[in-house]
Structure formats: structure tokens, C-alpha cells
Amino acid sequence: MTDISLLPEVEAFLARRHGQYIDGQLAAAPDAAAIDVINPSSRKVIASVHQATPAQIEQAIASAHEAFTGVWQRTSPARRGELMNRLADLMHARREELAQIESLSSGKLIGLSRAFEIDYSIAFLRYYAGWATKIHGRTMSLSLPSANGEQYTGFTLRQPVGVVAGIVPWNFSIMIAVWKFGSALACGCTAVIKPSEFTPLTMLRVAELAVEAGIPPGVLNVVNGNGATVGPAMIAHPKVAKITFTGSVPTGTGVGVAAMQAGLKHVTLELGGKNPAGFLRDFPVERTVDGIIEAAYLHQGEVCASAERFYVHRSRIDDVLESLHRRLATLKIGSALDENAQFGPLANAAHFAKVMAFFDKARAQDGEIVYGGTAAPGDGFFVQPTAILARSQADAIMTEETFGPVASFLAYDDEEEMLHYMNDTRLGLTASVWTNDLSKALRLVPRVEAGTVWVNMHNYIDPAMPFGGVKSSGIGREFGEAFIEHFTELKSVIIRY
Structure with missing residues (x-):
């Protein structure tokens, strides 16, 4: 058994003090419990990540909300797509670094990490970037009766739902995260991503690259920690408008129930299958x-x-x-x-x-x-x-x-x-x-x-084909044009003249 040599930048990354990525900055929580990241090939600890404190979860969501109502709302669709493509370029440039971190964390074979985890993630991100300029409503003729010669016209707008909380499993920690924040950013939403506690590292690096690409601070945030505490806090937060979750049927059912109880929040659930x-x-x-x-x-x-x-x-x-x-x-x-x-x-x-x-x-x-x-x-x-x-x-x-x-x-x-x-x-x-x-x-x-x-x-x-389940395997669709429906609100406008 001969392993490839780790890149120096991978070794330097693993040696850092890890925590969250909030408002464009790394944020550790030294007083919080740390989660050991285990290499599945050796059962050895390769890094540790401090769990997000309640204050950090609040800070991440507040940062995302401020960016949503501020800088990201003022960013044109074309510019959003451009910035997402810049992130894809940086992920391509850092392909081997990201692939090695992924394989060390998840046990994914290095060839699969390169060709599937990273390359597919880049392809999906570019696909979502292309949709940023193609989100539109419709105009329609109305049939309201006229009493004094007035007329009516109507149209619809597709508007971003707001802050999106993405809960990501351990099997594809970059790619599934891209499905969630790529959809959100293309539609004009902002995102707070919670990786699995087993694979928390790669999204921290992707979030750094997002800021390097020019995506404004607060648009993409990452919080780490146990799913039993961080996830519920995100779902219950009044400034979170949508939850997108990939994982098991029992956990997904709980997420859906909690989202409904927290104010009928939007949900996309991609759950298990036999x-x-x-x-x-x-x-x-x-x-x-x-x-x-x-x-x-x-x-x-x-x-x-x-x-x-x-x-x-x-x-x-x-x-x-x-x-x-x-x-x-x-x-x-x-x-x-x-x-x-x-x-x-x-x-x-x-x-x-x-x-x-x-x-x-x-x-x-x-x-x-x-x-x-x-x-x-x-x-x-x-x-x-x-x-x-x-x-x-x-x-x-x-x-x-x-x-x-x-x-x-x-x-x-x-x-x-x-x-x-x-x-x-x-x-x-x-x-x-x-x-x-x-x-x-x-x-x-x-x-x-x-x-x-x-x-x-x-x-x-x-990325062009919608993906999701029927029966107990989920609600909603990812990919294709279908994702737009789940990250935007449809607003109807009627004008009398």
C-alpha cells in the first residue's frame, strides 16, 4: 500500500486551528468542545474542529441576512454568475489540495475525489452560475371587468427567499454543499452551510476560496458542530427562510417537522433510498x-x-x-x-x-x-x-x-x-x-x-437533470431549472391603469 505524498499546503491546512467561517473570516471557538477528524484509512486523528457556539451560529446567520439585504441584493445577476465562476476557477486551481483533504476526511479514493467530488462540483457550480441571469417571471393578460374604462395588466416576479441553511452529509462534503449554496447564490439568496461533523474541513477551505474569488463576506458562511445542536438552532432561527437537507429519512423527517413548526419555512429534503x-x-x-x-x-x-x-x-x-x-x-x-x-x-x-x-x-x-x-x-x-x-x-x-x-x-x-x-x-x-x-x-x-x-x-x-425522491425519499428537486422554484418566492403584481 503506497499513499501519495501530501501537498505542503494540505499539511499546513490540517495543522491550523479550525472552527467556523463567518462574515469572510475564520472564527475558532477555543472554549467550545473540539471534534476530532479521523482518517478512515488509518483511524488516526488528522485535525480537530471547534464546534460553533450559540453566539457564532447567531453571528453567521446575522451575517448572511445582512449580506442578503445589502451587498448581495445590490449585486447584479451577471456579476453573481461571474463571481461563482471565479470560485469554480479557484477550485480547479486547487483541485489536488481539495481532493487530498476530502480523501483524508471521508475515505473517498483519491481518483474519485479528483474526478467526481471536485470536477463534478466545479461543473455544478458553473451550471448554477449560468442560471443567475435567467431567473424570470411572466406577463399575462387579465380578465377583470372594467367599470369605468380602466384596464389591468399583470406579471410575476421570482424573488430570492432569503437566508438558506444547508445541512450537508459526510459522503460528498463539497459536491452536495455546492448543490445547496450554488442554488442559493444563483437565485440571490445567501447561505449558511453546516457540514457533517465527520467531514468538516473541505467546506472551510471552499469558503476561503469564495472570498478570494470576490464573493462578498457574509454571502457564504460555514458553521461546524454536532447535528443535534447546530442543525436545530439554524432551523429555528427567524432569519433563516429555507432549509435544504441531504441525509437519512428519520433525520430528514425531523428537519421537515421542525421547519414547519418554525414558521412554515421552505424545505428541500433529499433523503435515503433502498x-x-x-x-x-x-x-x-x-x-x-x-x-x-x-x-x-x-x-x-x-x-x-x-x-x-x-x-x-x-x-x-x-x-x-x-x-x-x-x-x-x-x-x-x-x-x-x-x-x-x-x-x-x-x-x-x-x-x-x-x-x-x-x-x-x-x-x-x-x-x-x-x-x-x-x-x-x-x-x-x-x-x-x-x-x-x-x-x-x-x-x-x-x-x-x-x-x-x-x-x-x-x-x-x-x-x-x-x-x-x-x-x-x-x-x-x-x-x-x-x-x-x-x-x-x-x-x-x-x-x-x-x-x-x-x-x-x-x-x-x-446538473441539467432535476434530482430528488418520491414517497419517503424526499420533497423538492435539486439541479435543472427545477431548483429555482425552491429557492425563490413567486410574487404576483397587478396594475390598474
């Missing part, structure tokens, strides 16, 4: 295995959109699982900073324990461990990529989200049964259908209950 992938009988075995690897094991399965439930025709399932066993056995497990590794550690100790518990559940319910199902050698939070043949659709491994590298399988006999299995869940974030028959695919897609349905692919997102 995402299915259905392989039709005509799809070749080796291409099926390629699809399973793509859908299940990216970033050790720690992707909201990843598939966890796989349905394969009974005539093919033995061959598919045999081939998958061979393929998984060849994956090189290693440190996130090892450029030759193909499979890295889980992100933190709590998640490692959760995934290990799922292995025990599967065995208790007589699931057949096709491959894996154990911890992997190494000092970090390593587990084997795992495939399990379930006993039935009711097994815990088929119903409970693992958010890890655990693919569960069930055979089906006909396409209606496959579709029933795919939809047999309270969740509906993503799904995929795999077939060489385009006609069948187009007939199945409308019947799959998910916010995103892929055909012959999985886990691919694009």
Missing part, C-alpha cells in the same frame, strides 16, 4: 455484472443514489452471482490515498459498525453470503465488498438502507413480479432498468416509483 436495479432476462450475464459493480460499489456504496436491491431473472441469477464473486475477489482494497486502490474504507466508525451489523442480520435471516460479509484487513474502517442472496423480499437486507457496499439479490420469474419487487418499498429515490429491448424499457420506466430512473446505467447525475 434503490432497486432490475435486470431483464435478455441482458447478458457479464454486462449484468458490469452494471452491478457500477450501481452498488461506487465510493463503497456510500452514495444516496446507489442501488442496494438487485432483481435478476431466475434463469440467470446463478451465473450472475458466480461471475460477480470472481469480480469482487479481484478488487484491490486500500487506503484512500493509494492511487492503485479500487475500493476504500467506510467513512467513519459509526457507519462501519452499522454495516457490520447488517452482515449479522443477513446471517440471522439465513441470507446466503455470496461474497464478503466481513471486515477487511487494514487499520482503517475496511469491509469487504459484499453480495448477499436474500431469502425473501421481506428480509432486512432487502428493506433497510445499508448505505454501504452491500448488494442484496432476489430472483424473479416474470417482469410484473420484478416491477412489484422494485416498487415494494416506502422509498423512491432512484432505480434502474437494464435491457436490450428499448420498447420494454420505455413501457417500464413510467411504472417505476422513483424520482430518477436510469436505463442501462446507474449513479450518473447531470
Whole structure:
């Protein structure tokens, strides 16, 4: 196992006293409790971050509100887009630095941090920047009756909602933050971002780059700390107009309830999924295995959109699982900073324990461990990529989200049964259908209950395509033009003349 050498600027950054980024400045809180940031590849402490005090949370929100009603409101849409593109330029220039900090914090393989976490974040930020000049209302003819010859005309305005509180998970600490503050800034809002306590570092560096890019102080703030304290304080604050949250269903439900109780605040909730992938009988075995690897094991399965439930025709399932066993056995497990590794550690100790518990559940319910199902050698939070043949659709491994590298399988006999299995869940974030028959695919897609349905692919997102869940997987949409509706208020104006 050979790790890449850390850049000197990364080592210098890790050695700092970390805390918050408020009103364009770093702000530590020496008297507050500090959170240790653990390298998932080694379980060693790489830095510590002071939690935000109540006063700092208040200061961050006040700074965002002042910027919203002041400098950012006076900044033209074209200028907002220009500044966001400057930030994208700086992120590109600091690509390796950001990627190394991300891999050290989250266990994401360095190649994935570079090409996916950083490059995708830049692409999304540029996409949002392009929308800054394209937010518009409509004019309309009115039908009010005229009593004395007066006439009426009407139009609508899209206006920014105000201060946006973004609560970000640990799996994509830069990219998901960009989805939230990029949407906010493009629409004329300001943002206070709360990263996960497991991955608090990278957004501090991005916030510094934002000020370097010329984005005014207060427009983008970062507060760190435990989700049980910082998150509720942000949601309840009267100057926060919107909450955008990505995370688990139970936590997201709590966020939504709290937002309603705090004054019917706007919410966007992108929550969990027990995402299915259905392989039709005509799809070749080796291409099926390629699809399973793509859908299940990216970033050790720690992707909201990843598939966890796989349905394969009974005539093919033995061959598919045999081939998958061979393929998984060849994956090189290693440190996130090892450029030759193909499979890295889980992100933190709590998640490692959760995934290990799922292995025990599967065995208790007589699931057949096709491959894996154990911890992997190494000092970090390593587990084997795992495939399990379930006993039935009711097994815990088929119903409970693992958010890890655990693919569960069930055979089906006909396409209606496959579709029933795919939809047999309270969740509906993503799904995929795999077939060489385009006609069948187009007939199945409308019947799959998910916010995103892929055909012959999985886990691919694009900033132009709206993203979000149905059923218990969320409220609202990110990306595409759809995000504008969730970060602006629609105002109607009627004029009599």
C-alpha cells in the first residue's frame, strides 16, 4: 500500500486551528468542545474542529441576512454568475489540495475525489452560475371587468427567499454543499452551510476560496458542530427562510417537522433510498455484472443514489452471482490515498459498525453470503465488498438502507413480479432498468416509483437533470431549472391603469 505524498499546503491546512467561517473570516471557538477528524484509512486523528457556539451560529446567520439585504441584493445577476465562476476557477486551481483533504476526511479514493467530488462540483457550480441571469417571471393578460374604462395588466416576479441553511452529509462534503449554496447564490439568496461533523474541513477551505474569488463576506458562511445542536438552532432561527437537507429519512423527517413548526419555512429534503436495479432476462450475464459493480460499489456504496436491491431473472441469477464473486475477489482494497486502490474504507466508525451489523442480520435471516460479509484487513474502517442472496423480499437486507457496499439479490420469474419487487418499498429515490429491448424499457420506466430512473446505467447525475425522491425519499428537486422554484418566492403584481 503506497499513499501519495501530501501537498505542503494540505499539511499546513490540517495543522491550523479550525472552527467556523463567518462574515469572510475564520472564527475558532477555543472554549467550545473540539471534534476530532479521523482518517478512515488509518483511524488516526488528522485535525480537530471547534464546534460553533450559540453566539457564532447567531453571528453567521446575522451575517448572511445582512449580506442578503445589502451587498448581495445590490449585486447584479451577471456579476453573481461571474463571481461563482471565479470560485469554480479557484477550485480547479486547487483541485489536488481539495481532493487530498476530502480523501483524508471521508475515505473517498483519491481518483474519485479528483474526478467526481471536485470536477463534478466545479461543473455544478458553473451550471448554477449560468442560471443567475435567467431567473424570470411572466406577463399575462387579465380578465377583470372594467367599470369605468380602466384596464389591468399583470406579471410575476421570482424573488430570492432569503437566508438558506444547508445541512450537508459526510459522503460528498463539497459536491452536495455546492448543490445547496450554488442554488442559493444563483437565485440571490445567501447561505449558511453546516457540514457533517465527520467531514468538516473541505467546506472551510471552499469558503476561503469564495472570498478570494470576490464573493462578498457574509454571502457564504460555514458553521461546524454536532447535528443535534447546530442543525436545530439554524432551523429555528427567524432569519433563516429555507432549509435544504441531504441525509437519512428519520433525520430528514425531523428537519421537515421542525421547519414547519418554525414558521412554515421552505424545505428541500433529499433523503435515503433502498434503490432497486432490475435486470431483464435478455441482458447478458457479464454486462449484468458490469452494471452491478457500477450501481452498488461506487465510493463503497456510500452514495444516496446507489442501488442496494438487485432483481435478476431466475434463469440467470446463478451465473450472475458466480461471475460477480470472481469480480469482487479481484478488487484491490486500500487506503484512500493509494492511487492503485479500487475500493476504500467506510467513512467513519459509526457507519462501519452499522454495516457490520447488517452482515449479522443477513446471517440471522439465513441470507446466503455470496461474497464478503466481513471486515477487511487494514487499520482503517475496511469491509469487504459484499453480495448477499436474500431469502425473501421481506428480509432486512432487502428493506433497510445499508448505505454501504452491500448488494442484496432476489430472483424473479416474470417482469410484473420484478416491477412489484422494485416498487415494494416506502422509498423512491432512484432505480434502474437494464435491457436490450428499448420498447420494454420505455413501457417500464413510467411504472417505476422513483424520482430518477436510469436505463442501462446507474449513479450518473447531470446538473441539467432535476434530482430528488418520491414517497419517503424526499420533497423538492435539486439541479435543472427545477431548483429555482425552491429557492425563490413567486410574487404576483397587478396594475390598474
